Amino acid sequence: MKYAIALLSAGLALSGCSQGVPGEATDAQRGDGTDTIELAEFPDRPYWGDTHLHTDVSVDAFGFGVRLGPEVALRFARGEEVTATTGMSAKLDRPLDFLVISDHSDAMGATRRLYDAPRMMVRDPTLRRWRDMMHESPEQSTRAVAELITAAANGEIPEALRDPERNAAATRELWDRHLDLLDRYNEPGTFTAFAGFEWTLMPGGNNLHRVVMFRDGSGRTGEVLPYPGIDGEVTGLWDYMDAYEESTGGKVLAIPHNSNLSNGMMFELTGPDGGAMSADYARRRAAHEPVVEATQIKGDSETHPFLSPNDEFAGFGVAGWELGNLPLTEKTTPDMFAGSYIRSALLRGLTLEQQLGVNPYAFGMIGSTDSHTALATGDEDNFFGKHTGAEPRQDRAMEEQNLGTREGRFGWHYLAGGYAAAWARGNTRAEIFDAFMRREVYATTGPRMVLRLFAGHDFAEGDWDGDWVRAGYTRGVPMGGELEDTGRAPTFLISALKDPDGANLDRVQVVKGWVDASGTAREKVYDVAWSAREMDGASDSPVPPVGDTVDRAKATYENSIGAAELRATWTDPDYKRGERAFYYVRVLEIPTPSWVLYDALRFGLKLPANVIEANVIQERAYSSPVWLRPRMAPGDGPPIMDEG
């Protein structure tokens, strides 16, 4: 009998190998979506998506307990009801328009294989112990993965798990089947399924992770395998991306994330070897990484109060995460913050551009979830947790986290996750990917506000009376664009419309960063529109708080304060000719309860007062910046700069 099993399993393994053959998606579904649907003249609405979702294919997600794969993830993102791993039914309040499943490329599917492997076949003592822990209980399984992440951070992953050649066969089969599945769920005009993976570079536990996202269908993406990376270098990833584009004619981009857990390494002023940054490095970085993830479950990376002491709304989603790197093997010191947060990175980009002639950090912003449950949930009242161990249950808010245990990170420090909005002319792979490339995208912490930003030189209040979107596109540049410095102060058309099923808006702000004549990088936050309220005095600034309607015990709020839409025609009052600058918009909602207060209501928790107050939050959106660039002289001469 035992030999029968052997032969049977060998035969089945063979039949399994052939399942990746694509057979049923149409040509339209298999490609990048070009010429499949009618496109709007200008991007006419934001398409909502999550570019950062893990399923049971990810080493850590599986270990944390998720048993849902990519197909369930796609069905869920499209709005279907599914059953979460822990047994609850789960459904999005509103479907998403696109999804990037970004399972870790390192040891893709390996924990599932480790879990499934016969015990005696697992020779490495560490792997065998992890395997046993995964089988013992969900708690032990979570602990095993925390050990795995720490080991990865410390470069101590057992050889058997990291060797790319040994994983290649398994990855090939997994990847081919995955690409086929994505094509089948990719429906131009309705729902876009992108191929991608997460590249998990983590020197010393400092998070330098990127999500890699492809524009193309399986015809091209099937030519390569996900690129492994725990101990690589980022230039190696770019080489891989270049090789893909050259050999297939396709397109691919990378999205850095969780810079807040990089201990200053994500946005360094130096090159990766510690020496001066080269222009070539800067150019490659800008070309491969046009967008970064500003907000997600593991905290928000916009800015830290240490860096932005005059910004009263700085520090959203910073608590807990600011303490150290990802596994908390190294604590964070304040000198590291500038390399970890986005606003300071945008400033560093301006400074580096002056020195190198190219800006390595001229990126747009998106939000995403980084959920490890296969469920792309971003709403506070529907939060399925960072990983399966944190799916809804009584203790999740006050528990210590799997990472940084006993160091001061608790369940309630998790944010409910963000979403990415892309201004596109239609819902296809090509249209949405291209919106990312031109940075016409924005981040939200979950709510679906509609945010428009145009920059130009001749916008006026009267533009709002006509077709102002057309005016914006024809007489200016949208978010993500570059505006030439003509010697006149730039003017902006800004519109923020609330989430129709969410909270009203408190205010709209412009965040400006620039390098002044002395070469000093500076930042300033301007309130440019706000809802009606009692003003303190003659001055508009500072605008007083909007108020607070949150009932802490019932987890409710009232839209009796705030506004449905805020608009501004704003001209930079501090403009100086020749100064490089960026401008991005931050939109704040009125205070609302976070997922922790919904949990408290549902499970009857008694939370400490400081935890309750920390979980009355003002959710927000961040636009991608517009850059003001020195005017180029006729021909290809150097930029014209004001003297002195």
Place this chain on the structure above:
Amino acid sequence: MIRQALRDPLAHFLIAGAALWGVLALAGDPVDPADRTITLSREQQAALSLQFERTMRRAPTDAELDAQIEQWIREEVLYREAMRLGLDEGDPVLRRRLATKMDELAGAEVELARPTENQLREWYRANGGAYETGEVVDFEQVYFPTEEAAIAALTQDSPKGEPISLPRKVAKQDGEYVERLFGSQFAEGLLQLEASPEWQGPVPSGYGWHLVRLTRREKGLVPPFGDVRERVERDWRSRTIETRRQQAFQLLRDAYRVEIE
């Protein structure tokens, strides 16, 4: 009739099982403890090399290929020894893994199968309701921040409303589109109105109040087969896989008498 039966995935499953049985009966033990020859064919070597190449985007060096082969041999030796020792017996993971593979085998044929047009049409006839689109509407709307202002404007022939960044006119869209732009409250309110050339409302939304001129309301349509063919095929496939697995299991299950003591 027989041809159709042969195309049936369940038949494939049974034939595959029977063939396996035949091979076992003829060949006896496939891994003979006395046979200590491991053959690594040229094709298998090429496969190892190709695997390496597809990951690393370059061909392996001779040393790297040797290492691959060595690794493969090591696994094969240990695997055969393990089978000889019967280490697979009583292993709950292996037991479950093989059960899963049996399930996958039952579904595998369906994963690859190209359903005929008739099969899909039949499925579509039986399940067409699932593809029905929402009601299609044409309407105009104007926005007011307060209910009083909206009611006051209802008496005007062409009410103006306050500016808001929402489309003034919407044509040929369904409820889902309306809900995405205007929110669920408005979508529900709108679909309670009858089509009419007159201004109606106010309809509340997350933004405030809207007067609406709903000029068209058309019942949802079941889209023609051609328009939803891919969805039909995808749904047919996932449902059929499930059914096949269940049928295949039932067939095997019926051959057992289970006694629970």
